[in-house]
Amino acid sequence: MAGAMTGHPIGLSIRGGVKVYPGTRALKGVDFDLRMGAVNVLVGENGAGKSTMMKVIAGVEPLTEGEILMDGKPCHFRSKDDAQAAGIGIVFQELNLFPDLTVTENIFMGREITRFGHIDRAAQRRETAKLMARLEQDIDPDAALGTLRIGQQQIVEIAKAMNEDARILILDEPTSALSSAEVEVLFRLIDDLRRQGVGIVYISHRLEELIRIGDFITVLRDGEITGSRPMEGVDIPWIVTEMIGDASKDFPPRATRIGQEVFRAEDVTLPREAGGLAVDHVSLSVKAGEIVGLYGLMGAGRSEFLECILGLHPHAGGAMWIEGAPIGRPSVAARIARGVALIPEDRKRDGLIQIMAIRENITLSALKKFARAFHLDLKAEASGARDFVSRLGIKIASPEHPVSSLSGGNQQKVVISKALMTGPKILLMDEPSRGIDIGAKAEVFRTMRALAEDGLAILFANSHLEEVMGISDRIAVMADGRVTATFDGETAPAAEIVAAAQKQQKVPA
Ligand SMILES: Nc1ncnc2c1ncn2[C@@H]1O[C@H](COP(=O)(O)OP(=O)(O)OP(=O)(O)O)[C@@H](O)[C@H]1O
Ligand SMILES: [Mg+2]
Incomplete structure (x- = not known):
């Protein structure tokens, strides 16, 4: 699908872009060119700086240093409205709509059609109906947004951005909640826009999607651009290498003594409130002295599986054993007494009492x-x-x-x-390295290894490939609630881990 190198003028660029948030350098001097009439895909691990780079372009966040050029001229967006006036539209990663308003009201929020000084609701409704038809959606313009499925809400958000007739359209993970049929519709629209000369930025963790839709690719790692090129000839191993760099540095040596099985799960399931399974027949074991890494994308079901082990979900199905004996009923107190401990993902919320x-x-x-x-x-x-x-x-x-x-x-x-x-006999850790700097991460990994050497069984969830590969004795990959592959931690090929994490059974349309 990638077009020729010619015929894609640079519509916007960032030069020497630095963005400092309190405590984080989210962008460390990036040079980025956004090409028109093309899909510019952006990829990188969680926290790499993708959304930040787009927020800077869309006027939502100011650059700390560096500049933005549009058609070669420096521009200074002070707000999203400024950028919008310059023809830049953005669909944020997080939904940004009003659930109590109708679909129409959401789409025309801030750009109402007026007639004789009044909002022309009939015209707005007609336009919304047209947009929905173009998006091949059977969505009532008068429905309260909150009554729609998340995927449909995401489509409304995309419709809203399309309705702004942007020259540059940024889509930050637009497909995370879409069914495969909806993804196809979105791709057709993106194709239309590209042919009309719109410059599109497309962010996703789904690498196959990126390779399919993209004309140019830019890879971010830790606030820096590590690779940027036309999509022709790009494959998953290339992307993964640019994303994670040299995976073997700064990790403690692997286990020397792995003991008896401490924990075993068989066919653990957890129903999702909206239907389907958040955890779909997961079987897994962890031995004394062993660190098992659970790798997967957001929403793969890793946290939910860990919560099932801790006994947080009374409706979980399947069976679990600790040192060969059934683990007992799902009660957190009982599970802790049986030797299960969980370190939650958000230590500020669940883990620590800051003032104590x-x-x-x-x-x-x-x-x-x-x-x-x-x-x-x-x-x-x-x-x-x-x-x-x-x-x-x-x-x-x-x-x-x-x-x-x-x-x-x-x-x-x-x-x-x-x-x-x-x-505990088994320590569960959900994203143990989240939100801490590189030095502190190395310390946490050393601590994990030292605990394992003392005989503890450790099962940890992580969405950073180089970390999972660096520390795990064994890697279990989850996608869509299931374990899709397991690997030996030392020899697992990065591209195969990534491929296993992308085995999604998309929600039916
Ligand atoms: N408002 C903020 N205040 C402080 N730090 C922030 C803020 N927004 C982002 N960060 C930090 O900046 C870094 C880059 O975040 P960003 O959201 O750009 O990553 P990303 O590549 O979009 O990740 P993801 O794939 O998870 O969406 C991260 O370390 C993040 O914690
Ligand atoms: Mg993001």
Whole structure:
């Protein structure tokens, strides 16, 4: 599908683009050219800076350094409206609509059709009906948006952007909630727009989709552009290499002693509220001393599977064993007592109480251990906390300081300590390296390896390929609720892991 190199003028470019958020350099000096009459695809792992780069172009976020050129001239968008006036439309990754308003009202929000000073609702409704017909959708213009399926809401969002007649149209993960039939419709529309000369930016984690639709590809890694070229000749291994770089650096050596099976799951299922299965007959085992990485895209069902193990879902089906004995009913307290511990994805929300002292956070989950008759044995509690502070090398001035005073990596170690206080046999970790800097990540991985060396079984979910490949003894790939492949951690080929993660059974239209 890729067009010739000629005939695709550069409509917009970023020169030396730097974007600093508090605590993060999201873009570290990017040079990007957006070509007209073409689909410019953007790819990179979670947090690579894709959305940030597009928000900068769409006037939503200002650049910290560098400039944006449109048709060769510097431009300064102070808001989304500024960029919109210059012909730039964006469909955000997160839905940005009003569920209580109708489809029509959402589409014309801020660009109402007026007649004699009044909103011409009939005209708006007609236009909406036309748009829906063009999108091959049977959606009532008067329906409240919130009553539609998420995929349909996403289509409305796309319709809204199309209705703005943008010269440049940015689609940030537009297909994450679309059925395969809806994806085909979207691709036909993108094709139309491309032929009309629109410059399209298309972001997705689905590599096959990108190769199919793209004319040019740009790969981002950690705020830098690592590769940018016409799509001709690009294959999945090339993309993966640009995405993750050299995967073998900075990880501790792999397990030397793997012991007996600690945990086994067979045919674990979890029904989704909207129908279908969030976890679809997952079978998996983890041995003492072994680190098993669960790799997958957003929504693959990794977190839900971990939650099933912790006993958070009373409706989960299937069977699980700890050291050969049935794990028992799904109750979190009972599962913790059986030796399961989970470190949740969002440590700010679920893991830590920021204003409490480090010591209190560590011992929170195991206060019972320190309860002597009717009072807390404060001395034992303090020494328990000190044990972990030194065992995990947590860098603190005093255990009495609040957790909020620690760096992200050290906070994560406090979370790990907290989980270890309950004496788990299997430690579940959901995105343990999320939101912490590179140095802290290396520390967390060393900590995981040290715990495994002590005989702990570890099962962790991660969406960063180089991390999963760097630390896991075994890799299980999930897509659409199922385990689609398992690999030996040391020899797994990156492109095959990625391919397994993309085996989606799309939701039927
Ligand atoms: N408003 C914000 N404030 C602080 N940090 C932010 C903000 N938005 C993004 N970041 C950080 O900037 C980095 C880049 O984020 P960005 O959303 O651009 O990534 P992405 O490539 O779009 O990832 P994904 O594939 O998960 O959508 C990340 O480290 C993210 O945590
Ligand atoms: Mg994004």
